[in-house]
Amino acid sequence: MSPRAFLIVMDSVGIGGAPDAAAFFNEGRPDTGANTLAHIAQACAEGRANAGRSGPLKLPHLDQLGLSAAVELASGEKLPGLGAKPQGLWGAASEVSKGKDTPSGHWELAGVPVPWDWHYFKEIENSFPPDLVDFVAKAAGTEGILGNCHAPGTAIMERLGEEHLRTGWPICYTSADSVFQIAAHEESFGLERLLDLCQAIAPRLHEMKVGRVIARPFVGVPGAFTRTPNRRDFAIEPPAPTLLDWVQGAGRTTHAIGKIGDIFSHRGITHLHKGKNDADLMDHLIRLGDEAEPGSLTFANFVEFDSLYGHRRDVAGYARALEWFDGALARFLPKLRPGDLALFTADHGNDPTWSGTDHTRERVPVLGCGIGLRAVGQVGYADIGASVAAHLGVPACGPGKSFL
Numbered sequence: 001m002s003p004r005a006f007l008i009v010m011d012s013v014g015i016g017g018a019p020d021a022a023a024f025f026n027e028g029r030p031d032t033g034a035n036t037l038a039h040i041a042q043a044c045a046e047g048r049a050n051a052g053r054s055g056p057l058k059l060p061h062l063d064q065l066g067l068s069a070a071v072e073l074a075s076g077e078k079l080p081g082l083g084a085k086p087q088g089l090w091g092a093a094s095e096v097s098k099g100k101d102t103p104s105g106h107w108e109l110a111g112v113p114v115p116w117d118w119h120y121f122k123e124i125e126n127s128f129p130p131d132l133v134d135f136v137a138k139a140a141g142t143e144g145i146l147g148n149c150h151a152p153g154t155a156i157m158e159r160l161g162e163e164h165l166r167t168g169w170p171i172c173y174t175s176a177d178s179v180f181q182i183a184a185h186e187e188s189f190g191l192e193r194l195l196d197l198c199q200a201i202a203p204r205l206h207e208m209k210v211g212r213v214i215a216r217p218f219v220g221v222p223g224a225f226t227r228t229p230n231r232r233d234f235a236i237e238p239p240a241p242t243l244l245d246w247v248q249g250a251g252r253t254t255h256a257i258g259k260i261g262d263i264f265s266h267r268g269i270t271h272l273h274k275g276k277n278d279a280d281l282m283d284h285l286i287r288l289g290d291e292a293e294p295g296s297l298t299f300a301n302f303v304e305f306d307s308l309y310g311h312r313r314d315v316a317g318y319a320r321a322l323e324w325f326d327g328a329l330a331r332f333l334p335k336l337r338p339g340d341l342a343l344f345t346a347d348h349g350n351d352p353t354w355s356g357t358d359h360t361r362e363r364v365p366v367l368g369c370g371i372g373l374r375a376v377g378q379v380g381y382a383d384i385g386a387s388v389a390a391h392l393g394v395p396a397c398g399p400g401k402s403f404l
């Protein structure tokens, strides 16, 4: 029976120690020393993360695989309260792509580092050039746009939501990522209209090497606006065939869970499983533990660590999400069949104790279940894609080397 592979990205769960962290910034401060997991564990141990949970961080399943050992290898930090002797495959991975964003991280994990420089809108105010502003307004059928600045999405929705309802103009904003985001009210502006607008302007932005146009729909009334789960990312295509294409090209089935479809521009994906939150995505993962075909790849992204807690600098929330995820593994790991491999990793960091609200450049954990104890040491992101391909017996391309 051909073994199966499950590649599971815990979005933003970095473990510090990136060799090039000094070249990346949050509010002008270099990312040197950022360590998402270690800083959360320290806050928990010191009683600074007791909202909705309490005490030292408890992650028994990930720790048993080798989480604490991976953190120490990556950054020299210890995780207070954790420190099990590894029983799984464990190591730490560094990224070579020049962006600390989600597509760069995922593509490189899938074997394809990003060869180009992303275009960033660096100006904090008037971030977009006038010809782009005109182009977007024209595509929206409005006299102008609102925003045109850097902002956290929830803050700009609160600040400009009322004006948006009054004028009908879309709220356009960016961040330290290579993104053009449009927030609009699902009912007054219209969800379909927002999605059509993003799709229509995406080719021009992709041509400029802006990684993603993102629709950020919201509902509600002034003072009580909330974003809905109907976010859609229109991402530039990966520069070369990725792990998903390799596996599908070999006649195998691929399952994508959550944002993986958008991140890979829907390339190489046989079945897409989406949900309104990470709990839904975990249900898909557990079900696929039972149902995924022999020889198949299941590639999952759990986004809430990043979107709900990392960007919001919510340490206790992040700790709760980690503990929930680890607890759910008690339902997933027993589904693995002999010969199957489940690999847990991350795409970048998002240290909730750090300056700013953006991602942090970090190494990421590589934790594997199904093939016993194996220390793989310091590897590259692309080695993960190559290893999954090797496990499935599918030919790989690109710079990655299998560590299996």
Ligand SMILES: O=P(O)(O)O[C@H]1O[C@H](CO)[C@@H](O)[C@H]1O
Pocket: 102, 151, 152, 153, 154, 174, 175, 176, 177, 179, 181, 214, 216, 307, 311, 358
């Ligand atoms: O603050 P929100 O709108 O969630 O934006 C976040 O999400 C975007 C893409 O993941 C990034 O630009 C990041 O800043």
Ligand SMILES: [Mn+2]
Pocket: 011, 012, 101, 102, 306, 347, 348
């Ligand atoms: Mn991410």
Ligand SMILES: [Mn+2]
Pocket: 102, 306, 307, 311, 359
């Ligand atoms: Mn993010």
